[in-house]
Amino acid sequence: MHKRRRKRLTTRSLTQEPALLDDIHHGQVQVQCVLDRVWHWPFNAFTLDTVTGGRSLPVLCVHLFHWYGLIDHFNLDVVRVWKLFTLVEAGYHSTNPYHNSIHATDVTQAMHCFLQEEKIKMHLTPLEIMSSLIAAVTHDLDHPGVNQPFLIATSNHLAALYENTSVLENHHWRSAIGCLLESSVAEQLGTCRLELEQQISSLILATDITRQQEFLSRFKRYLDQNLLDMHRFEDRHFILQIALKCADISNPCRPWDVSRKWSQKVCEEFFRQGDYERQLNLPVTSLCDRQSTSVPKIQAGFFRFVVSPLFEEWHRFLKTDLSTLMMGHLRGNQSRWEALVQQELAEETRTEISDAEVLDEEIGGNSEEEAVTETDDITASVELLLPDSPSPRRPSLPCHNNEMDSMKRVGRRHSVPLSVPCPPPITRTIIRRESLPVAEHRAQRRYPSGPILQLEEEAETQLGQSSLSLLSTCSSGPHHSSGGASGQDNRPVSAENLLPEPSITSITTSTEASRLSSVLHGGGNGTAASLAPSRFLIRQQTFPPLQPYVRIRYMSTTAEMSTCSEVLAEGASYSNSSSSSTSDHASAATLSCQVSDQAEVPSNLTCSKNGCATPNGKIRTLRDNGRICAVEQKCVNEKVVTVRSKREQTDAASEKSSKMAKISDSWTPQNSGHRWEKENVDPQYIGSDADLGANSSRGGSLHKNTPQGLAQRRGSAPVGLLNRSDDCIVPVSLALRGGGDRFLRRGSVPIDVTRQSILRPLGLKENTASLPRHCMPRRSSLPYDTTTLTSLLDPLTVPTGDKAGGSDGIIKDVHYRRLDPLSNIFTRPLEEALPHVTNQQYLVNVRQDSVPVDLNPELRISNGLGRNGNNSKSRTRKKVLRRRSSGGPEMFASSGSELFGDGVSWQHWRRELLARRTREQALAKRRGSLPIDMLATTNSVRPARRIYCSLWRL
Ligand SMILES: Nc1ncnc2c1ncn2[C@@H]1O[C@@H]2COP(=O)(O)O[C@H]2[C@H]1O
Numbered sequence: 001m002h003k004r005r006r007k008r009l010t011t012r013s014l015t016q017e018p019a020l021l022d023d024i025h026h027g028q029v030q031v032q033c034v035l036d037r038v039w040h041w042p043f044n045a046f047t048l049d050t051v052t053g054g055r056s057l058p059v060l061c062v063h064l065f066h067w068y069g070l071i072d073h074f075n076l077d078v079v080r081v082w083k084l085f086t087l088v089e090a091g092y093h094s095t096n097p098y099h100n101s102i103h104a105t106d107v108t109q110a111m112h113c114f115l116q117e118e119k120i121k122m123h124l125t126p127l128e129i130m131s132s133l134i135a136a137v138t139h140d141l142d143h144p145g146v147n148q149p150f151l152i153a154t155s156n157h158l159a160a161l162y163e164n165t166s167v168l169e170n171h172h173w174r175s176a177i178g179c180l181l182e183s184s185v186a187e188q189l190g191t192c193r194l195e196l197e198q199q200i201s202s203l204i205l206a207t208d209i210t211r212q213q214e215f216l217s218r219f220k221r222y223l224d225q226n227l228l229d230m231h232r233f234e235d236r237h238f239i240l241q242i243a244l245k246c247a248d249i250s251n252p253c254r255p256w257d258v259s260r261k262w263s264q265k266v267c268e269e270f271f272r273q274g275d276y277e278r279q280l281n282l283p284v285t286s287l288c289d290r291q292s293t294s295v296p297k298i299q300a301g302f303f304r305f306v307v308s309p310l311f312e313e314w315h316r317f318l319k320t321d322l323s324t325l326m327m328g329h330l331r332g333n334q335s336r337w338e339a340l341v342q343q344e345l346a347e348e349t350r351t352e353i354s355d356a357e358v359l360d361e362e363i364g365g366n367s368e369e370e371a372v373t374e375t376d377d378i379t380a381s382v383e384l385l386l387p388d389s390p391s392p393r394r395p396s397l398p399c400h401n402n403e404m405d406s407m408k409r410v411g412r413r414h415s416v417p418l419s420v421p422c423p424p425p426i427t428r429t430i431i432r433r434e435s436l437p438v439a440e441h442r443a444q445r446r447y448p449s450g451p452i453l454q455l456e457e458e459a460e461t462q463l464g465q466s467s468l469s470l471l472s473t474c475s476s477g478p479h480h481s482s483g484g485a486s487g488q489d490n491r492p493v494s495a496e497n498l499l500p501e502p503s504i505t506s507i508t509t510s511t512e513a514s515r516l517s518s519v520l521h522g523g524g525n526g527t528a529a530s531l532a533p534s535r536f537l538i539r540q541q542t543f544p545p546l547q548p549y550v551r552i553r554y555m556s557t558t559a560e561m562s563t564c565s566e567v568l569a570e571g572a573s574y575s576n577s578s579s580s581s582t583s584d585h586a587s588a589a590t591l592s593c594q595v596s597d598q599a600e601v602p603s604n605l606t607c608s609k610n611g612c613a614t615p616n617g618k619i620r621t622l623r624d625n626g627r628i629c630a631v632e633q634k635c636v637n638e639k640v641v642t643v644r645s646k647r648e649q650t651d652a653a654s655e656k657s658s659k660m661a662k663i664s665d666s667w668t669p670q671n672s673g674h675r676w677e678k679e680n681v682d683p684q685y686i687g688s689d690a691d692l693g694a695n696s697s698r699g700g701s702l703h704k705n706t707p708q709g710l711a712q713r714r715g716s717a718p719v720g721l722l723n724r725s726d727d728c729i730v731p732v733s734l735a736l737r738g739g740g741d742r743f744l745r746r747g748s749v750p751i752d753v754t755r756q757s758i759l760r761p762l763g764l765k766e767n768t769a770s771l772p773r774h775c776m777p778r779r780s781s782l783p784y785d786t787t788t789l790t791s792l793l794d795p796l797t798v799p800t801g802d803k804a805g806g807s808d809g810i811i812k813d814v815h816y817r818r819l820d821p822l823s824n825i826f827t828r829p830l831e832e833a834l835p836h837v838t839n840q841q842y843l844v845n846v847r848q849d850s851v852p853v854d855l856n857p858e859l860r861i862s863n864g865l866g867r868n869g870n871n872s873k874s875r876t877r878k879k880v881l882r883r884r885s886s887g888g889p890e891m892f893a894s895s896g897s898e899l900f901g902d903g904v905s906w907q908h909w910r911r912e913l914l915a916r917r918t919r920e921q922a923l924a925k926r927r928g929s930l931p932i933d934m935l936a937t938t939n940s941v942r943p944a945r946r947i948y949c950s951l952w953r954l
């Protein structure tokens with residue numbers, strides 16, 4: 001980031017040459033201005049960072065080293081000192097919203113302020129000052145942006161290395177020492193070096209927030225009993241520890257504008273972690289769950305329970321202007337956050353009440369459940385639509401106006417009006433961060449038996465897969481999908497992959513890091529390729545579950561689509577031949593799919609509510625200028641289902657302006673014996689071009705439960721598209737008409753079909769050519785956790801005979817390179833191996849196995865096999881490898897029987913090799929990318945970073 005900023009400044013200066021000196025002078029003046037007031041508590045680290053072109057950390061630290069006379073005192077080379085702080089700066093992850101170099105600058109400045117306090121200052125030695133400053137500036141060095149529990153939960157190598165104790169802090173101080181060594185400053189310290197390092201270590205370890213209580217109790221006791229004697233080293237050191245702890249959490253004591261900025265940043269980092277946890281199907285830390293908490297709530301709690309107790313004692317100890325000022329800010333800021341929490345609660349209550357009233361009026365006597373569910377829906381909808389605003393809870397919902405009113409009526413499968421295009425991901429993310437929990441969350445709390453919930457629960461509990469609601473798809477942003485608790489298919493990426501800027505703490509090369517980072521952040525160029533991974537993540541959860549009940553839903557949708565295609569193709573001029581009892585032919589056609597056409601609707605579709613006799617259901621048509629734009633249906637137990645015509649869907653303007661004003665207000669009883677659950681209808685896709693093309697081309701016949709049929713049906717729910725507003729509408733038709741198939745519908749492959757396509761090559765029974773056409777292009781639809789399966793998706797075509805070589809002893813395959821089960825998939829051109837997986841996706845797939853080698857028992861085994869070379873298997877492997885290097889198909893074919901003899905089947909042999917290959921590739925992939933701490937504990941030094949070398953010397 002700072003490099004970019006610096007470059008921009010230079011470019012500007014060069015292009016406007018006359019301004020060059022001005023720029024420099026102006027910049028210097030600004031920096032000097034900020035540094036002159038660096039002792040001043042209302043310090044804004046962001047300002048310093050701006051005026052220094054992103055170099056606030058080294059600028060501040062070198063300045064302070066001069067100011068304290070440390071350079072002179074220790075006879076330090078200023079170039080080395082600059083290098084030291086440049087290394088430290090580089091060790092912070094600029095992609096972390098909070099734990100970046102600006103936080104280090106902020107804490108260092110706070111520490112500087114505390115060191116100026118008379119009670120402390122008069123007793124400090126130069127070494128203590130230096131260690132305090134270095135500890136402050138390095139106290140979060142190489143912070144990965146996630147906390148210790150996350151590292152433990154994801155089996156991060158650091159957690160193992162430091163035995164789950166002060167994992168990050170241990171890493172920070174070690175990294176700090178690495179920088180001292182790397183910059184050669186350590187060399188100049190002579191005999192002081194050891195003491196300096198010990199002090200730095202002890203100070204940084206004290207910042208472990210989980211040790212807060214321990215330090216606080218001790219501090220209280222010292223103060224209560226007046227035990228502190230600043231002449232004693234131990235007491236001074238203890239006070240320095242407390243000072244650093246206070247500096248570390250001093251952002252709540254800054255003036256409101258600065259403090260609020262820090263609060264937002266730290267919460268954003270928490271929420272990111274929550275998103276990662278969700279993606280990994282880990283329990284989402286409540287503090288990190290953007291769906292269930294908000295910035296004001298976090299802040300109010302943190303200020304009250306963490307910051308205030310410590311600063312009250314600190315103030316008791318100092319009792320100076322500074323401590324008084326800090327306490328003033330702290331209390332003022334705390335009141336503000338608490339007020340915002342109250343405001344949030346009030347908004348929530350008001351919103352719910354008003355929405356419930358509106359619903360009561362409009363729907364007329366629906367159950368309480370239903371009304372409040374709608375409330376949630378609307379609330380969520382509004383949040384999706386509202387622009388981000390600085391206030392934590394936007395003023396309540398304009399739910400009475402026409403637009404919102406119409407939204408409510410538009411059919412929604414879960415919680416969000418389907419016709420509402422999703423706002424861009426960033427906006428969504430920001431909005432949700434400070435807003436309401438998702439409706440799903442509330443629904444579970446309040447409506448244990450509601451129909452929506454029933455459906456979702458069923459899918460989740462029976463299938464171990466979360467059925468991602470449209471709401472969560474739309475509202476969650478690229479990295480934000482609802483996670484099922486236990487679905488193994490929902491384990492899309494490794495924790496390592498998720499870390500935003502892999503560095504020392506996460507294992508990767510710099511190239512991979514940047515690529516990975518761009519993958520995980522949706523890529524900067526906005527191309528489909530760069531967006532694909534985001535979809536991929538969401539797609540994980542949108543597979544139609546295997547459970548028959550849910551499949552029926554899709555079948556039903558298809559049935560509806562196929563019957564109504566003609567009708568909907570014409571928009572208002574309906575002409576479906578199947579008629580029903582309703583007065584309007586068009587609505588009859590639509591409704592026949594929903595309600596009355598027994599021939600098309602599977603007979604086992606019933607209302608989810610016991611005792612629902614659908615004859616009570618009612619329909620009504622919604623007209624726009626006399627043209628039917630939608631049909632709504634409801635029954636006594638359920639909410640309204642709206643099916644909209646194509647024209648209505650595509651004509652957003654007319655939808656907004658006049659629809660609700662012109663509805664026909666007649667509720668027409670229906671005589672059908674069956675009820676649709678509203679989830680069966682996916683109005684977004686009804687009447688879309690896609691549906692029409694797909695269905696009318698087959699003469700409106702029902703889809704069969706065949707791979708082709710299932711695949712085709714997928715057009716009814718290409719949910720992966722929903723994470724971008726522009727995808728919500730357009731690509732559906734594109735997808736089904738073929739052109740966009742790869743990208744847009746990738747995620748929509750029915751899981752059973754996908755598995756078929758996986759198993760077929762495995763089963764060694766069929767040739768690639770015999771695979772259904774739709775299977776192959778969609779291979780990339782596999783979830784991340786099928787990495788190994790993905791490799792098997794290679795159209796390995798092998799003879800159908802049991803033995804390698806088949807009848808003529810030679811394996812025949814068009815693609816020779818894929819024929820060899822030992823060929824290294826990772827080294828092949830990606831396009832060839834997985835034509836529909838982007839490089840970035842592929843990278844993520846590959847890195848799935850990136851658990852640190854020494855911590856992964858699986859890899860350890862493979863490690864032994866690969867390295868020892870003293871058992872039969874490894875000898876076998878070597879033989880095969882030798883053959884691979886020289887042999888063609890014939891050689892390979894013969895090697896099969898040679899290696900395993902006649903008694904071993906080809907399948908067995910091949911399975912073995914594939915399994916081993918996967919393990920070894922994972923290992924090979926990871927070689928050379930061992931993390932710093934692994935380097936320190938293994939003997940494989942790879943100076944990928946200079947810091948590594950420094951630490952190695954430790
Ligand atoms: N304003 C804040 N709100 C919530 N948590 C905070 C805030 N400031 C600091 N923290 C937490 O307190 C921790 C102190 O140590 P760290 O800087 O490692 O990480 C910090 C955050 O986890």
Ligand SMILES: [Zn+2]
Nearest residue numbers: 103139140248
């Ligand atoms: Zn910190």
